[in-house]
Amino acid sequence: xxxxxxxxxxxxxxxxxxxxxxxxxxxxxxxxxxxxxxxxxxxxxxxxxxxxxxxxxxxxxxxxxxxxxxxxxxxxxxxxxxxxxxxxxxxxxxxxxxxxxxxxxxxxxxxxxxxxxxxxxxxxxxxx
Amino acid sequence: xxxxxxxxxxxxxxxxxxxxxxxxxxxxxxxxxxxxxxxxxxxxxxxxxxxxxxxxxxxxxxxxxxxxxxxxxxxxxxxxxxxxxxxxxxxxxxxxxxxxxxxxxxxxxxxxxxxxxxxxxxxxxxxxxxxxxxxxxxxxxxxxxxxxxxxxxxxxxxxxxxxxxxxxxxxxxxxxxxxxxxxxxxxxxxxxxxxxxxxxxxxxxxxxxxxxxxxxxxxxxxxxxxxxxxxxxxxxxxxxxxxxxxxxxxxxxxxxxxxxxxxxxxxxxxxxxxxxxxxxxxxxxxxxxxxxxxxxxxxxxxxxxxxxxxxxxxxxxxxxxxxxxxxxxxxxxxxxxxxxxxxxxxxxxxxxxxxxxxxxxxxxxxxxxxxxxxxxxxxxxxxxxxxxxxxxxxxxxxxxxxxxxxxxxxxxxxxxxxxxxxxxxxxxxxxxxxxxxxxxxxxxxxxxxxxxxxxxxxxxxxxxxxxxxxxxxxxxxxxxxxxxxxxxxxxxxxxxxxxxx
Amino acid sequence: xxxxxxxxxxxxxxxxxxxxxxxxxxxxxxxxxxxxxxxxxxxxxxxxxxxxxxxxxxxxxxxxxxxxxxxxxxxxxxxxxxxxxxxxxxxxxxxxxxxxxxxxxxxxxxxxxxxxxxxxxxxxxxxxxxxxxxxxxxxxxxxxxxxxxxxxxxxxxxxxxxxxxxxxxxxxxxxxxxxxxxxxxxxxxxxxxxxxxxxxxxxxxxxxxxxxxxxxxxxxxxxxxxxxxxxxxxxxxxxxxxxxxxxxxxxxxxxxxxxxxxxxxxxxxxxxxxxxxxxxxxxxxxxxxxxxxxxxxxxx
Numbered sequence: 001x002x003x004x005x006x007x008x009x010x011x012x013x014x015x016x017x018x019x020x021x022x023x024x025x026x027x028x029x030x031x032x033x034x035x036x037x038x039x040x041x042x043x044x045x046x047x048x049x050x051x052x053x054x055x056x057x058x059x060x061x062x063x064x065x066x067x068x069x070x071x072x073x074x075x076x077x078x079x080x081x082x083x084x085x086x087x088x089x090x091x092x093x094x095x096x097x098x099x100x101x102x103x104x105x106x107x108x109x110x111x112x113x114x115x116x117x118x119x120x121x122x123x124x125x126x127x128x
Numbered sequence: 129x130x131x132x133x134x135x136x137x138x139x140x141x142x143x144x145x146x147x148x149x150x151x152x153x154x155x156x157x158x159x160x161x162x163x164x165x166x167x168x169x170x171x172x173x174x175x176x177x178x179x180x181x182x183x184x185x186x187x188x189x190x191x192x193x194x195x196x197x198x199x200x201x202x203x204x205x206x207x208x209x210x211x212x213x214x215x216x217x218x219x220x221x222x223x224x225x226x227x228x229x230x231x232x233x234x235x236x237x238x239x240x241x242x243x244x245x246x247x248x249x250x251x252x253x254x255x256x257x258x259x260x261x262x263x264x265x266x267x268x269x270x271x272x273x274x275x276x277x278x279x280x281x282x283x284x285x286x287x288x289x290x291x292x293x294x295x296x297x298x299x300x301x302x303x304x305x306x307x308x309x310x311x312x313x314x315x316x317x318x319x320x321x322x323x324x325x326x327x328x329x330x331x332x333x334x335x336x337x338x339x340x341x342x343x344x345x346x347x348x349x350x351x352x353x354x355x356x357x358x359x360x361x362x363x364x365x366x367x368x369x370x371x372x373x374x375x376x377x378x379x380x381x382x383x384x385x386x387x388x389x390x391x392x393x394x395x396x397x398x399x400x401x402x403x404x405x406x407x408x409x410x411x412x413x414x415x416x417x418x419x420x421x422x423x424x425x426x427x428x429x430x431x432x433x434x435x436x437x438x439x440x441x442x443x444x445x446x447x448x449x450x451x452x453x454x455x456x457x458x459x460x461x462x463x464x465x466x467x468x469x470x471x472x473x474x475x476x477x478x479x480x481x482x483x484x485x486x487x488x489x490x491x492x493x494x495x496x497x498x499x500x501x502x503x504x505x506x507x508x509x510x511x512x513x514x515x516x517x518x519x520x521x522x523x524x525x526x527x528x529x530x531x532x533x534x535x536x537x538x539x540x541x542x543x544x545x546x547x548x549x550x551x552x553x554x555x556x557x558x559x560x561x562x563x564x565x566x567x568x569x570x571x572x573x574x575x576x577x578x579x580x581x582x583x584x585x586x587x588x589x590x591x592x593x594x595x596x597x598x599x600x601x602x603x604x605x606x607x608x609x610x611x612x613x614x615x616x617x618x619x620x621x622x623x624x625x626x627x628x629x
Numbered sequence: 630x631x632x633x634x635x636x637x638x639x640x641x642x643x644x645x646x647x648x649x650x651x652x653x654x655x656x657x658x659x660x661x662x663x664x665x666x667x668x669x670x671x672x673x674x675x676x677x678x679x680x681x682x683x684x685x686x687x688x689x690x691x692x693x694x695x696x697x698x699x700x701x702x703x704x705x706x707x708x709x710x711x712x713x714x715x716x717x718x719x720x721x722x723x724x725x726x727x728x729x730x731x732x733x734x735x736x737x738x739x740x741x742x743x744x745x746x747x748x749x750x751x752x753x754x755x756x757x758x759x760x761x762x763x764x765x766x767x768x769x770x771x772x773x774x775x776x777x778x779x780x781x782x783x784x785x786x787x788x789x790x791x792x793x794x795x796x797x798x799x800x801x802x803x804x805x806x807x808x809x810x811x812x813x814x815x816x817x818x819x820x821x822x823x824x825x826x827x828x829x830x831x832x833x834x835x836x837x838x839x840x841x842x843x844x845x846x847x848x849x850x851x852x853x854x855x856x857x858x859x860x861x862x863x864x865x866x867x868x869x870x871x872x873x874x875x876x877x878x879x880x881x882x883x884x885x886x887x888x889x890x891x892x893x894x895x896x897x898x899x900x901x902x903x904x905x906x907x908x909x910x911x912x913x914x915x916x917x918x919x920x921x922x923x924x925x926x927x928x929x
Contacts, residue, residue, distance in 0.1 A: 009707050017698040020310065021691045027303055029687030031680060036299055043306045051313050057716065058709040063736035064822065065728060068894050072728065074721040077736065081720055082316070084741040085265055088752045089309070091827055092272045095759030096302065098920050099276055102766040103283070103295050105924070106773060110288045117679060119292055130882050138881075142874055145754055149866045152761060153859045193747040195730065195880035199719050202747040237772060243765050250758055257751070269751035273758060280762045286772055317705050320714040330714070346701045 012053035019046035033104045033114045037097060044093040048086045055082035134191055136178040137204045137260040140171045140214060141253050148249035157233060157241025164245040165222060168252055172218035179211035183621055188628045190262060190325075198262065198323040205262035205324075205401075209469065209625025213393060214259050219607075220385050220476050221252045227484040227600030228378025231491075235285045235376040244284050247277040251382065255390045264312045264322050264402070267394055271308065275301040275358070278387045281379040282371045293370035300367045304357030304391075311350035315402075318343050324401040335407050348403065348413050355395040359388045361454055362424035365447045369431075372443035377487030380439060381480035384446045389472050392453055396465065399457065400629040409460050418458025418548060422555045424451030429562030436499045438486045441566060442479070445523060448559060449475045456538055459545050459552055466623035467537035473618075474522070474530035474611050481604035482519040484597065488512035489574060492591035499573055506574035509591040513574050515601040520567035522608045525560050530608045533615035535560065732890030732899035733820040742820075742902045743876070750873050753909055757866055760916045769927035782926065786845065801843040808836030816910035820899040826906040830913025837918045846926055849918075855929040858915050865912040872901045872908075 007014055019042050026039025055078050063080040065072045104114060111119045147167045154160045182188065188207030190197065197203060225232075225248055236244050250273055257270040275298070283294040316322060318340045319330035334340050360368040372380045399408045408414060428448030435441040449471070456468025490497045492509035506513025522529035535556050542552035593601065611618065706713040723740050733739030741749050767773070812833030819825035841849045872888075879886050891898030922929045 003703070006703055006707075009709070010702050010705065012708060013702040013705065014699070017695065017702055020306075020698065021695040024303060024306070024694065025687050025691040027299060027306075028690075029683050031683075033295060040299075040302050040306075043303075044309075047306065047309050047313055050310075051316070053708055054313065054317050054713075054715050056709055057711050057713075062823070063724060065734045065736065065893070068728070068734070071726075072724055074716075074724045077724050079715055079720040080723050080727075080736045080740050081322075081715070083737045084745065085322075087737070087741060087825070087827065088265070088269065088745075088748055091752045092269065092755050095755045096272065096276065096298075099279070099759045099762045099766075100295070100298055100302075102763040102924070103279075103291060103298065106766050107288075107291050107295060109773065110291065116292075116295070123289060123292060134881070135878070138877060139874075142750075142870060145750070146867060146870045148754075149757060149863055149870070152757075153863050192881045193877050194744055195876075195886075196744060200722060201744040237770050239770065240765050240768070243761050246758075246761055250754065253754075263748075265745070266748050266751065269748050269755065273751060273755055276755065276758050276762060280758075280765060283766070286765075314701060314705070316715060318714055320717040321719065340704060342704045343701050346697055349697075 013050055016046040016050040016053070019043070019049070031115045031117045033107065033116055036116075037100050037104070040100070041093065041097060044089070048089055051082045051086050051089070055079035130191075133178050133181050134189060136174050137206045137210070137214070137256070138191060138193055140174060140218075140256045141260070143167060144171060144249050144253035144256065148246045148253065151242055151246045151249060154242050155239075157236070157238070157244070160242035160245040161225065161229060161232075164225060164248055167249065168218050168222045168225075171252070171256070172215050172222060175211050175215035175218060178206065179208060179215055182206070182211055183208045183624075186624055186628060199321055199326040202266055203262040203323060204260045206260055207625055207628040208621060209629060210259050212621065212625060213469070213472070214256050216473050216476055217255050217259070217386055217389070218252060220480060220604075221248065221255075221382065223600040223604050224378045224381040224385060224480045224484070227480070227597045227604070228376065228381060228487065229596050230594050231377040231487060232284075237286060244281070247280045247284075248382065251277045251281070251387065255386060258390045258394050261397075262324050262401075264315065264324060264327065267397075268305065268309055268312060271305050271358070271391070271394070274387060274390055275305060278383060281382060282375045284379060285374070285376045287374075289370070289374045293367070293374050296367045297371040300364065301358055304354040307350045307354035307357070311347045311354065314343050314347045314350070318347075324397065327402050328404055331403055331407065335410075345411055348408065348411055351398050351402075352395065352413060352417070355391045355398070356420070356454075359391040359395070360447060360450060361420050362427055362447065362451065363420070365424070365428070365450075368447060369435075369440045369443040372446065372483075373437060373440035377483060380443070380487075381483040384443065384483065385476045385480040388446070388450060389476055392450075392457075392468075392472060396457065396469070397629070400465070400626070405460065405465075414458045414460045415548075416458070417454045418551065421451045421454030421456075421458050422551060424448060424454065425555050425559040426451075426562070429559055429566065433562065433566045435566075438490065438497050438499060438502060438570065439483065441499075441570065442482050442486060445482075445563070445566070446475075446479060448563070449479070449523070451555075451559070452534060452538065455552060455555055456541070459538070459541055459548055461541060461545065462623055462626050463544070464538070464541035465626045466619060467534060467541050469622045469626060470537055470611075470615075470619060471534045473622075474534050474608065477604055477607040477611065478519050478522050478530060481515055481601065481608060482523070484601055484604070485512040485516035485519065488591070488593055488597065488601075489516060492588065494588060499570065502570075502574050503576050504574070507577060508588055509593060511593050511598055511601055512591075515605045516574060517571050518605045518608060520571050522612070524564045524567050528609070528612045530611035530615075533612050533619070536615070537619055728893045731902065732893055733902050734894050734899075735820055735822060735825075738820045738825055738902055738906070739899065742905055743900070746873055746876060746901075746905075750869060753866060753869060753912060756913065756916055757862065760862070760919055763920060763923050767923040767927050774927060786847070797843055801839055805836055805840055808832055808839065812836060812910070812914070816906050817896060817903070819906040820902040821894055821896070826909025827913050829906070830910040831917055833910065833914040834917025834921075837914065838921045841918070841921065846922060849922075850929070853918070853929075858919060858929050861911055861915050865908040865915075869905055869908045869912075872905055876901055 023039045023043030027036050030036055057078050060078045063077040108114055151160045151163055191204045192201055193204055194201035254270040254274040261267050279294050279298045283290050315327055319327050321327045357364045372384050399405055425448050428444050432441050432444035435444055452471045453468045456464045488509050489502055489505040489512050493501045493505045522531040525531045525535045539556055542549045724736055727736045727739045731739035731743040812829045815824035816826055816829030886900055888900040890900045
């Protein structure tokens with residue numbers, strides 16, 4: 001019972017771990033390059049979900065100050081650090097995805113398939 | 129006011145990034161190259177200056193990259209070890225680009241040549257950042273810069289095999305950086321910090337109190353595995369021979385000499401600055417690295433013996449040489465870590481030498497890279513032949529050359545490490561023999577004079593290396609000899625530097 | 630595989646994989662040439678064996694990973710609790726003294742563009758780097774384009790010019806100013822409300838893509854050509870870099886910054902944050918549009 005309660009409290013992390021594993025599986029073991037990339041994005045987003053959930057505190061609001069009359073109190077706002085890290089991280093994964101997709105486009109133009117194992121086999125034939 | 133030399137680490141990074149940005153609008157490839165060479169020489173000089181100030185006193189400092197120091201803002205940390213590594217990386221980058229310049233202009237599309245140098249600039253900037261950073265998240269961002277730029281170097285030749293090698297490399301690297309980021313996230317969960325110094329303080333408390341032992345173990349596993357994936361430690365080396373073997377000459381040289389090393393330096397910082405070496409060893413991280421390092425030394429050499437393509441052979445040899453570094457990291461202790469760093473330097477100078485010379489030898493044999501065609505290539509391209517011989521002998525471990533110094537330091541450090549001594553000494557002995565078994569036949573092959581009519585190879589003319597490449601080969605060969613001759617003072621410098629981490 | 634009846638599940642799995650639908654002969658990926666070795670070990674069987682094997686290994690690997698990570702998650706600090714190690718003096722200082730030190734009411738913006746501005750410059754460089762790599766790969770040169778590609782593109786352009794939908798054009802003409810306005814607003818107000826350079830730039834870039842989709846890339850080229858792209862990109866990034874250098878030089882030496890912080894909550898406030906947001910925003914706009922143009926046409 002205690003285990004179930006913990007799992008429920010940690011639900012965001014449980015989901016992100018699940019997504020991370022699915023993404024990693026797809027990234028490494030799926031022969032389809034596009035699906036590999038989808039796996040990569042899933043994996044990265046799982047990490048961002050986990051990072052964001054690190055900053056949440058029950059009952060507090062987003063860290064944007066609207067009342068300037070008094071110095072803001074740390075009791076009112078959630079932790080701003082994870083949000084900032086996620087912002088940075090998202091840009092990084094957008095860039096990587098764009099680069100990888102461009103690479104896939106070129107590979108498809110050359111080999112007319114997006115299946116990596118098929119490409120590897122035809123390359124071996126080229127060399128032989 | 130801070131003394132001027134405090135600004136060197138920050139300026140090395142930012143100047144190189146700005147160079148990269150400006151290079152993207154220089155239309156001529158030659159101009160872009162000149163700009164890159166100037167800036168990397170300048171950065172190398174600045175870091176040597178920093179080293180000359182820090183080394184005598186054993187000084188190290190932290191530099192707030194913003195208004196606040198740790199634990200609040202981004203920070204850089206510099207000491208003799210970081211300065212030495214940064215200077216060496218900049219020098220190697222300069223020589224790699226100089227030495228492979230002719231191939232760059234042949235292999236890369238004319239109107240996209242300047243973009244090749246953008247990648248070189250940003251790789252150097254990210255290496256500097258990885259060497260100097262004191263912040264886990266900065267490390268992650270620059271890991272990604274390094275990954276993308278390194279992949280771009282592989283694909284610069286723009287043929288089918290290089291594109292495929294690039295995507296395989298990219299996928300492996302992405303998994304590695306994903307694991308590093310996940311490890312960093314867990315670290316943030318349990319420590320609440322991102323700066324290495326503060327994480328270390330918290331880690332000591334956590335481990336002493338025994339609260340989060342499972343997360344700590346998993347963090348170690350994830351970060352180590354991520355960096356091992358990216359630096360091609362043995363079971364994860366499958367992408368390396370394709371990526372390094374198919375790329376253009378200076379890309380191969382930069383990738384094997386520099387890019388792999390950046391991640392290892394980061395792992396060194398993770399071990400020493402994030403966990404603390406004693407903690408890392410208490411969780412048996414060192415033993416695992418030792419085992420995989422041993423396996424890499426053997427497997428890399430055995431696979432290299434089976435290769436007939438000279439660049440792939442050298443690439444597999446990189447797998448074995450990376451094993452030496454991990455052996456040093458795994459043995460534990462200051463002396464062994466210093467030996468590992470020494471191997472980083474030696475390999476950073478020797479492997480580009482081998483790649484540049486192999487490229488020249490292949491060019492002298494009608495751009496064919498199979499061993500069979502290289503017979504007698506040393507006589508056609510004499511300088512490249514001599515350089516290849518020096519590099520190969522250094523890798524085998526001939527005294528007075530860099531490789532020997534590394535083996536000596538490793539063996540010396542192993543003597544003080546109990547049962548691990550036997551494993552390390554066995555690894556060194558086996559790997560030296562195996563290295564000799566594939567490098568010596570290659571050397572003999574390139575110096576064998578072809579009898580006329582002995583085989584069906586056409587008679588080839590003598591090959592001129594070109595002025596730039598000649599300078600690069602001579603300088604790299606001189607560095608690998610100097611690293612062997614002056615191993616005592618350099619070893620002391622690095623060992624002091626490791627102690628200051 | 631020929632003549633073999635697939636189970637319903639196999640067909641469903643193949644349909645999910647998009648294999649029937651996209652017409653890519655993925656279920657039989659072997660080249661249609663003669664089998665290299667007759668009998669067992671034909672290339673097809675070997676593919677399937679290899680795929681099964683690798684997926685089995687992968688499944689074992691991922692289940693192990695899942696188990697390990699779940700064990701970690703169960704031992705991490707609990708979600709949402711105010712006593713977690715993450716809520717320490719760092720986040721407290723960001724919130725309590727952030728306005729005073731950075732001038733930004735949006736504490737996240739204040740954090741990423743002043744305390745951790747070095748990271749964020751790295752992030753913008755990653756985007757620049759990705760745009761450069763995509764240019765290397767996809768900008769048209771004789772290596773990656775054939776004449777038939779060019780012909781097809783010209784034909785598309787011609788047909789695109791003829792039948793442009795009136796409803797679409799009117800709708801876009803209404804939407805476009807709105808998207809530009811929202812984009813610039815999000816950039817300009819990044820330091821006092823949710824938003825910032827990247828999100829604003831993405832909105833503005835989306836607007837440009839919409840315009841290019843409806844009116845053709847040639848129309849975009851009248852005000853945004855390759856020269857403009859390079860100019861904006863380099864000016865923005867260099868400007869950002871110079872702000873960074875100035876900020877870090879003064880900050881690390883303990884001097885006050887050159888850019889005044891202003892009154893919190895006003896548009897002109899927060900020191901370097903607003904100008905950097907604008908610069909990043911325009912760089913992102915360029916990059917997003919460049920991605921679109923390079924992927925679709927291979928040129929800007």
